[in-house]
Amino acid sequence: MTGLPMEFRAEGLPDRVTIYEVGPRDGLQNEKTVVPVETKALLVSRLAAAGLTAVESTSFVHPTWVPQLADAEDLLTRLDRAPGVRYPVLVPNERGLDRAMAHGVTEIAIFGSATETFARRNLNRSLDASIEMFTPVVTRATEAGIRVRAYLSMCFGDPWEGPVPVEQVVRTGVRLLDLGCAELSLGDTIGAGTPGHVTTLLTGFAAAGVGPERLAVHFHDTYGQALVNTLAALRAGVTVVDASAGGIGGCPYARSATGNLATEDLVWMLNGLGIATGVDLGALVTTSVWLAGELGRPSPSRVVQALSKEQEPDHAQA
Template structure:
């Protein structure tokens, strides 16, 4: 089969925006440096497949993420399609300076719901990290940029264990209060379950932050990413982060495996009658090509299934 049967379900949005993170979050953990020409072609192919938000790179110091040392060159080489957003991640004011110099119009910052991960990922505590982000968000919004905030370790932390829901809500609202337009709730090590997702989104709503300002970012470590996504959609979320081919992880959390595969997400949403604007055949071809460039099979179940399908020589008996 090249597409699922569509049987719409009640209680779901008509349309979902996929926030594609493959070129940045997907590639950042690759040990072998991917040529900038390949990255530029990946971005172009993702846009051609119908993805309208493609996070392209990060202005992090090359010492910390060597894979993204070519950020400026990539932005110069990229073809930009009208109507497609190309956000970049910035870790601090220096990263913002670089983004402004390159004419970037949309950025993301990367916070933590836990003290330990904040110190490991940002080299400062949770409070200090939010203080660091404050001038970044203020300057970016003053320059007309849209700012998104990622909040990692929302469902569990490899050092601290389960993360209290109220702690996640409190920290997330602090980031939104800086002036961020959207907050992406990250299950960085993939330990969340649907009930936990529903409870967290409900707790944000009770605190005054509705699902319209939230996105979700699930990893599939325990096979829960699609189930968690469906729970988030039923709770009113309409923006879902995903990575083409299911590549990616987190360089600062070894237990974090791949992101939710964009193809697996599109297959599920198509079957549910939820529109995404993405051409699945084109996207699968792109991820199959990328797998070849990386020298290993794609983790996406849909890419594996559709890439291995062959037309039968004759009708089954």
């Protein structure tokens, strides 16, 4: 084996995909133990060195809610920013924006909900009130030249409300974009989506005047659908895909949410389709093997497992 799949181009797919790496934020926030800030800084640097050009580094959510990322300021002072790499951070409100701006952040993300129940559980306010809270955040950020991305969670199902109507997701997503957000990431928080659902949702956004160039997708692999859902999104024209190195992470507010789509699994599929990413898969696998050692458990990524085994010596033939 060479560590690379055979390449077969398919019609109707983009030539290039941007991978929005969420491991340092969305991945580590779900860990039971706090990872040392030195390890986090090294992780971000290694991911950038592997060719990832968007690495979401941390969150300015109050440490009471996400203690794993309480060291956000300390981390940002340690980052060795590589040219051409974006280092966005998540901010929940104006106070979080103030903290981010004090450290020279040039890109932020806000985290909204497509359902009323999750908005109240995650943001402690109604869906309408959460959008009111985001309004000054987006306005101030964009006026300061800071790019804003919006996450929209529970797009494909909610553990408390059940199925979420496509029209409701589209309506809420459009409201977030209308605030001035440059990009909307559609989150399958509990991993319940299927390819037909993905296609229908993206068609709904298109009918509302929102094309795939303003959308990203964020899939969890709870039911093993993350890659096929990604392929459906690519066929609909989406070119930005969220993923987490080694498949770490989930959602601390939704117990049924398992790990994110593994960046390595995504890169393997895209390599096989001849879609450029600029990511060095070998370097990425090595980084996730190292991270698994730091976390004290094996990576859930199938590609990391397979390629790391290939690198092991064959004792039977020694």
